[in-house]
Amino acid sequence: MTTLTSDTAMDELKAYIETVKKKARPESYLIAILHKAQHLYGYLDKEVMNEIAFIMNLPTAHIWGVATFYHYFNLTPKGEHTIAICLGTACYVKGAGDLLDTLKEELKITIGETTEDKLFTLQEARCLGACGLAPVIMIDEKIYGEMTPKKVVALLAHFRTEK
Numbered sequence: 172m173t174t175l176t177s178d179t180a181m182d183e184l185k186a187y188i189e190t191v192k193k194k195a196r197p198e199s200y201l202i203a204i205l206h207k208a209q210h211l212y213g214y215l216d217k218e219v220m221n222e223i224a225f226i227m228n229l230p231t232a233h234i235w236g237v238a239t240f241y242h243y244f245n246l247t248p249k250g251e252h253t254i255a256i257c258l259g260t261a262c263y264v265k266g267a268g269d270l271l272d273t274l275k276e277e278l279k280i281t282i283g284e285t286t287e288d289k290l291f292t293l294q295e296a297r298c299l300g301a302c303g304l305a306p307v308i309m310i311d312e313k314i315y316g317e318m319t320p321k322k323v324v325a326l327l328a329h330f331r332t333e334k
């Protein structure tokens with residue numbers, strides 16, 4: 172996540188969009204632009220998306236459509252920790268659905284949302300490349316394998332006390 176002020180971030184974003192606008196079919200770089208914006212701001216702020224729409228001369232609804240279609244774009248600020256639950260086949264058959272229910276119940280949020288205390292953001296993944304340890308979740312950069320609902324509860328408690 173960036174530590175730039177929003178003015179500096181906007182200057183950098185505008186400079187990036189200007190380089191993209193010189194290319195053939197600049198609108199095909201929209202996902203790259205949204206990635207850049209998310210990198211700079213940590214999430215896709217409504218005003219930033221409006222600005223992108225204005226500079227790119229594209230309808231705001233189109234920008235929103237793309238941003239909401241892809242799960243990896245965050246439309247709200249992310250929490251301190253990001254939890255990715257793997258819902259790939261190997262994890263799913265080994266009980267990822269129960270893990271997801273536990274996470275939703277414990278955090279009182281659903282996929283794509285951030286807890287009220289801004290501690291956790293919940294995301295889904297399709298395969299975290301650790302199928303042998305299924306079911307797995309990833310918190311920040313670390314993989315936790317052979318998870319059970321009980322282990323999930325204990326892990327969340329650990330992160331909460333670390334706060």
Ligand code: FES
Pocket residue numbers: 257258259260261262263297298299300301302303305307
């Ligand atoms: S399906 Fe979950 S790690 Fe591969």
